[in-house]
Amino acid sequence: MRTKLLGVIILFILILFSCQQGRDIKNTDLMNEKTALTDPLVKMENSSIMLLLDLNGGSYYDFHLKEMPINPISWKATKPEESMFKGHFVCFDRWGPPSEGEKANGFRHHGEVNLQMWKIVNAPAIRDGQMSGSMTCTLPMAGLELTRNIELSADEPVFYITEEIKNLNKNGRLFNIVQHVTLAPPFLDKTTLFDNNTLQGFEDKEDGSLNQEDIVLKWPQADHNGEKVNLRQFEGEWPRVASFVYSQNDKFGWVTACNPEKNLMLGFLWKTEEYPWINFWRNMENGIPTAFGMEFGTSGLHEPLPVVAKKGKIFDQNIYDFIDANAVVSKSFTAFLAKIPSDYKGVEKIEVDNSLFVIKEKNKASRDITYHMKKVTPAE
Numbered sequence: 001m002r003t004k005l006l007g008v009i010i011l012f013i014l015i016l017f018s019c020q021q022g023r024d025i026k027n028t029d030l031m032n033e034k035t036a037l038t039d040p041l042v043k044m045e046n047s048s049i050m051l052l053l054d055l056n057g058g059s060y061y062d063f064h065l066k067e068m069p070i071n072p073i074s075w076k077a078t079k080p081e082e083s084m085f086k087g088h089f090v091c092f093d094r095w096g097p098p099s100e101g102e103k104a105n106g107f108r109h110h111g112e113v114n115l116q117m118w119k120i121v122n123a124p125a126i127r128d129g130q131m132s133g134s135m136t137c138t139l140p141m142a143g144l145e146l147t148r149n150i151e152l153s154a155d156e157p158v159f160y161i162t163e164e165i166k167n168l169n170k171n172g173r174l175f176n177i178v179q180h181v182t183l184a185p186p187f188l189d190k191t192t193l194f195d196n197n198t199l200q201g202f203e204d205k206e207d208g209s210l211n212q213e214d215i216v217l218k219w220p221q222a223d224h225n226g227e228k229v230n231l232r233q234f235e236g237e238w239p240r241v242a243s244f245v246y247s248q249n250d251k252f253g254w255v256t257a258c259n260p261e262k263n264l265m266l267g268f269l270w271k272t273e274e275y276p277w278i279n280f281w282r283n284m285e286n287g288i289p290t291a292f293g294m295e296f297g298t299s300g301l302h303e304p305l306p307v308v309a310k311k312g313k314i315f316d317q318n319i320y321d322f323i324d325a326n327a328v329v330s331k332s333f334t335a336f337l338a339k340i341p342s343d344y345k346g347v348e349k350i351e352v353d354n355s356l357f358v359i360k361e362k363n364k365a366s367r368d369i370t371y372h373m374k375k376v377t378p379a380e
Contacts, residue, residue, distance in 0.1 A: 040117075044124045044131050044150060049157045049337060051150075054086075057114040058137060058148070061087035065157055065264070065337050072257065072266045072337075075184035075291050084114040088181045092165075093142040095178040095279070095297060096206075099304040105141070110180070112139050113146065121147065130154050143169040144323075153372060157337040160374040165329045172324040174309060178279065178297025179333065181268065187259050188289050193346040194232050195220075195362075196255040198278060200315060201244030204302050212301070213314050217242060232346065234282055234289045243279045243300035245315045246272040252352050253278070255294050256359070260344040265369075268296060269350060269357060270333035276317050296333070338369050 042053040045066075052062035064071045073087040091110035098107035108115065116137040124133035136147040145166040152159045167173065183192070202213035220232040222239075229238065246253040255278055256267035277300035281293030298321040301308050308320050323329050338359065345362040352358075352373065359369040 042120070042124060042133070042135070044133060044152055044159075046131060046152045047155050049152070049159070051152065051159055053135075053150075055118040055120070055135065057084045057086075057089060057116070058118045058135065058146075059085075059087045059089040059114070063088070063159075063266075063335065063337065065339065068262075068264060068339065070187055070262055070264055072183050072187040072264065073181060074187075075182040082109070085110070085180075086182075088179065089114055090146075090163075091176070091178040091180050091295070091297065092146060093139060093144055093175040093177070094305055095176045095295070095299045096302040096308075097304055099306050102304070107141060110178075112141055113137060118148075124150075138168070142175070143167065143173075144175065151374065156371050158334060158371050159336075160332065160334050162330060162332040165323060165331070167323045167325055167327050170325055172322060172327070174305065174320045174322050176297065176299040176305075176308070176320055177331065178277075178295050178299060179268070179275070181294045181296075182281075183257060183266070183292045183294070184290065185288075187257075187262055187264060187266070188234070188292050189259065189261075190233060190235050190289060191259065191261055192234060192289075192292070193258045193260070194234075194256070194280075194292075194294070195258070195347040196244070196278060197246065197250060197253060197349060198244035199247040201242055201300075202314070203239040204241040204243045204279065204300070206241060206302050208303060208307055210307070210311050217244070219244060231280075234284070234292055237282060237284050239280075239282070241279060241281050241302055243277060243302075243314075245300060245317050246276055246278070248272055248276065248317075252350070252357075253296065254347075254350045255296060256347045256350075257292075257294065258340060258344055258346050260340060260342050263339055263342060265338040265340050265344075265347075265359075267336050267338070267347070267350075267359070268294070268333055269336070269352075270296065270331075274298075274331040275333070277319070332374075334374065336371055340369075341367070 040055040044051045062071045077085040092113040093111045118135045118137040121134040132151040134149045138145045147164045149162045198219050201217040205212050222229045253272045254269045258265045275296045279295040283291040299319045301319045348360045348362040361367045
């Protein structure tokens, strides 16, 4: 009798142990699943490029050729209060500082978007032969929603972005959105060549004044304190911030950065009606370039929104955008990399021809770089 009772007790203990093991396995699986769902890293790739994004703030922080793993956008802010700024991040619902009243209510420099945890809408996957995915975030104070759709070319070093801005407020409001592409060493140095098709610009003094464009700059050469400054290269600290407008007669605006010694080009292409401005920010330490911003967007005045609204236009071009209540505004751009020879002279122009865009080198007729544009459906 005692033997049977002992056997029952042992069997009961074994059953309990087995159940507990099952619970532990399930709990471990759930934790692994939760970790996977909350991992802030988003990786997308095709046969030629790797693109990495961070859901914590939504920045693109690595974009490189697989055969040449130099990441042009490796920059990270060094100040603790600006730790959310890195690589290519977006400034939204403003470009620049908040007003005193907004600052008291918690608004931050370049808006609150970089403090938000973005959510995956469609996880990266191959769709119609191309990798694509989407992510979204909501700005609780600004009352705006930003949804980003990312598509990689099937095999070229190109990706396409479409962002939809939705107004969740019951009233219309002005806003700004600027793509803050930030370069850093080793891609960035004094030999890096910058090119674009801008019309004219000015030094953005960031002093709250309403006549900052009094001295007009023309790319690529400017006069400063009696000296000629070549804006194509980052050789000196001036100008810290310079803003340039694109001609609305040009359907597309573009900007490129080339480092022939590193055999690499980074570039962006977009419609000027969506992004009419580009802003160049320089940061140099001990005579060495540490950061260079190529910031294309809806504004060319780095001031609080009340100052921007009061100014209204520069060079007859709006320096803010407007979205009505419950409305949705769409903006897009194309980003690309290219391997270039060590004697590359920079970009003269980019021609768009239906499904292609062709990058023309300065003073050369035979070294064109040709990529495909995004496939556009009739609904778009």
